[in-house]
Amino acid sequence: MPPPALHNAVLDAVGRAITSGDVAPGTPLTLESIGTQHHVSRTVAREVMRMLEGLGLVRSRRRVGLVVLPREEWNVLDPRVIRWRLAGPGRDEQLRTLTELRHAVEPLAAAGAARHASAAERAELVDLAARMRVLGSRGDLTDFLALDVRMHELLLRASGNEMFGALAVVVAEVLAGRTHLGLMPASPVPEALDQHEAVAHAVAAGDAPAAEAAMAALVGEVRRALDTATPAEETP
Amino acid sequence: MPPPALHNAVLDAVGRAITSGDVAPGTPLTLESIGTQHHVSRTVAREVMRMLEGLGLVRSRRRVGLVVLPREEWNVLDPRVIRWRLAGPGRDEQLRTLTELRHAVEPLAAAGAARHASAAERAELVDLAARMRVLGSRGDLTDFLALDVRMHELLLRASGNEMFGALAVVVAEVLAGRTHLGLMPASPVPEALDQHEAVAHAVAAGDAPAAEAAMAALVGEVRRALDTATPAEETP
DNA sequence: GGCAAGCCATTGGTGTGACCAATTGCGGCC
DNA sequence: GGCCGCAATTGGTCACACCAATGGCTTGCC
Numbered sequence: 001m002p003p004p005a006l007h008n009a010v011l012d013a014v015g016r017a018i019t020s021g022d023v024a025p026g027t028p029l030t031l032e033s034i035g036t037q038h039h040v041s042r043t044v045a046r047e048v049m050r051m052l053e054g055l056g057l058v059r060s061r062r063r064v065g066l067v068v069l070p071r072e073e074w075n076v077l078d079p080r081v082i083r084w085r086l087a088g089p090g091r092d093e094q095l096r097t098l099t100e101l102r103h104a105v106e107p108l109a110a111a112g113a114a115r116h117a118s119a120a121e122r123a124e125l126v127d128l129a130a131r132m133r134v135l136g137s138r139g140d141l142t143d144f145l146a147l148d149v150r151m152h153e154l155l156l157r158a159s160g161n162e163m164f165g166a167l168a169v170v171v172a173e174v175l176a177g178r179t180h181l182g183l184m185p186a187s188p189v190p191e192a193l194d195q196h197e198a199v200a201h202a203v204a205a206g207d208a209p210a211a212e213a214a215m216a217a218l219v220g221e222v223r224r225a226l227d228t229a230t231p232a233e234e235t236p
Numbered sequence: 237m238p239p240p241a242l243h244n245a246v247l248d249a250v251g252r253a254i255t256s257g258d259v260a261p262g263t264p265l266t267l268e269s270i271g272t273q274h275h276v277s278r279t280v281a282r283e284v285m286r287m288l289e290g291l292g293l294v295r296s297r298r299r300v301g302l303v304v305l306p307r308e309e310w311n312v313l314d315p316r317v318i319r320w321r322l323a324g325p326g327r328d329e330q331l332r333t334l335t336e337l338r339h340a341v342e343p344l345a346a347a348g349a350a351r352h353a354s355a356a357e358r359a360e361l362v363d364l365a366a367r368m369r370v371l372g373s374r375g376d377l378t379d380f381l382a383l384d385v386r387m388h389e390l391l392l393r394a395s396g397n398e399m400f401g402a403l404a405v406v407v408a409e410v411l412a413g414r415t416h417l418g419l420m421p422a423s424p425v426p427e428a429l430d431q432h433e434a435v436a437h438a439v440a441a442g443d444a445p446a447a448e449a450a451m452a453a454l455v456g457e458v459r460r461a462l463d464t465a466t467p468a469e470e471t472p
Numbered sequence: 473g474g475c476a477a478g479c480c481a482t483t484g485g486t487g488t489g490a491c492c493a494a495t496t497g498c499g500g501c502c
Numbered sequence: 503g504g505c506c507g508c509a510a511t512t513g514g515t516c517a518c519a520c521c522a523a524t525g526g527c528t529t530g531c532c
Contacts (some may be wrong), residue, residue, distance in 0.1 A: 006515075007286075030483070041516045043279075046484085048284045050243075062484050063524040071392070076402045077313060100344070108340040157308070166312045172366040213398040230413040266512070282513085298513050301496040378486070437493045 010048045012084075018057045019081060020088035029058065030065040055081055079169045086177040092226075094185070099173045099226055103219045105167055106152070109134045109159035110215035114208040116160030125154060129193075129200035136188040144188065145179045151196065155203070155215075163228040173198055173214055191221060243283045246274045248320075250284060255317060256324035259304055264292065266301040282457040291317055306342055315405045322413040328462075331419070334410045335462055339455045341403055345395035346451035350444040352396030361390060365429075365436035372424040375449070380424065381415045384431045387432065391439070391451075427457060 014034065017023045034045040049066055050102045056075045058066040075081055083096050093222035113121070128151040135144045152175065153168040195218035225231055250270065253259045270281040285302055292311040294302040302437045309319055321330045354359070355442065364387040373378045389404040414420055431454040438447035 006477085026407060043282075043515060043517090047283065047514095049484090050283050050286050051290050054287055060484065061524085063482060063520080063526090065483065071398065073400060076398055076403075077312075078311075097397045097399045100348075100397050101341070104341045104344040108336070112336075129285070161333045161336050162307065162312055163333045164340075166310075181470075238492095268512085274474095279486060279488085285513090296513065297495085298493080299514065453522055 006040060007044045007051075008049045010034070010040055010044060011051050011080075013038060014048060014052060015055070015080060016084050016088065018052070018068055019074070019084040025068045025070040027068045028065040029068070034066075057081075077167075077170055078175045079173050082170060082173045083177070086173070086181065090180065091177075095174065095178065098170065098221050098229065099219070101167075102171060102174070102211065103216070103223060105164055106155070106171070106219050107212045107216040108163040109161070110203060111155050111208040111212035112159035112161055113155050114211040115204050116201045117158040117203060121154060125151065125200040126204050128154070129197040130225060132188075132196055133193050136193050139187050141179055141184060141186070145175060148196075149175050151200070155199070158203075192218065195221065242276060243280050243287075246270070246276055246280060246284045247316075248286050249274060250288060251291070251293065251316060252320045252324065254288070254304055254311070254318040256409070261304045261306040263304045264301040265304070270302075293317075294371060311407055313403075315409050317462045318409045318411070322409070322417065327413075331410065331414065332462060333456070334406065335459050337403075339408060339411070339452070339459060341400055342407070342455055343448045343452040345397070345400040346439060347444040348395035348397055348400065348450035349391050350439045350442050350447040353394040353439060357390060357394045361387065361436040362440050364390070366432040368424075368432055369429050372429050372467065375423050377415055377420060377422070381411060384432075385411050387436070391435070394439075430456070431457065 014029075022031070031042055031049060032043045034040070034048060038046075049060060050057065052066070053060060053076075053179075053186065055143070056069060056073045058068055059073075060066050060210055076085075082094070082098070085091070086204055110119075128147050132144065132147045132151070135147060149172045152171045157165040157170040159165065195214055196215040198210055199218060202208075202214050250265075259265070261407055267285060269279045270276075270284060271278055276280075276284075285296060286392065288302070289296060290311075291314055292305060292309045295309075296302050311319075318330070318334070320332055321327070349357070349361075364383055366384045368380065368387070371383060385408045388407045391409065392404040393401040397402065431450055434450040435447055435454060438444075438450050
């Protein structure tokens, strides 16, 4: 692995500070302040600024500095932003909105996969579901997570729509976050295992409607689990 | 308006070259080659590189240069990437996949808006739909586009889910691309106007299922129009 | 006393040159 | 022939210098 680059460390620090709310929107930063606070040169501060700008976290304005943008401007679908926010306050809200996005996308993606997946992809899906069942009976969360991520990524990428494929990193981040933050049961509930198998077999059989329904049920289960875990704060 | 920054011009040029396929994945660029080809200093080339890296178009490796990544790694949901690709080859495929994404997301977003939108947002939606009908009877495409974009953006942002809101820029880019590329009828079809009004009124009335259905019909209409315009190239 | 025009400090934008460090590929040595 | 090590290449970082907007402050006029 490449040694952790300097600008990445600074980017992480500043990105976390902004997404966590420690630095309020409207606050003006300057290249010099970033440089001195993190003991880096203007060059590095400048590159960090460009990356933050690309993430929609700041906007650079002459004579003013780097203005922190309101949350509506953030690229909340970028994996880095998701990771930062999952580690900060508002974690529950984050998981709720991302799960709702999954609810919108993954059923259609499963239907697409049932139509477009290659033979190898169909076989791997069935294999993954079977291995998840085996691992699920034990309590190995990290290995189970890897299979879970792989399965959803495979479904999204095999959907025949690269826009869905681009959301694979989002789903992976959500699954990883849910596990690492201790929001997963010690042992997967049997329903989840059943539903994963149902999706895999429907896709393998090329049954798009069944795949869509099975995936909808799966994500719906996750939504319900989140709703009960986190008392809903409705804004009527 | 701020004067077009130098690095943005270079970013645009290189980004277009990569997304259009003129520079194949795996091709190694160097900071120096970028600098000399576009007559900019290493500083600017470096910032361009960081932005391209943020878009997932390249990965920088020492002693190798900037390796162009395969399409699966691209941030295909980033507005800049979308704009570049809509202007290059594969425009039809791009519109198809983005429309399918809209098909997944916008109905759920409309349902969310029916539940969470503020009074002002509901009023603006109804007003927008009415003005679209007025403008639609004439042939003013650019003004109509502005209303169309505003309405979909409003729906996505009022959905109560910021992930949907983040896709507003995507939808705006699609609508703008469809219009600017001459893929819109000279005068909007009456069905589209009806459906926009149906969505607006359902949201205003707080009828989430009706809003979801109306939006599904609207996007479905778009998909059908695209399918007939572009003979489907199925991969059975 | 209020308001408008113009000056000027601040800050990002760009260029230059230097040196460091990782990585790869070649060539020599065993 | 294979392995080890050296060296060239290239991104990573730094320091310095100058340009160009731009927002605030000051000045001067009405």
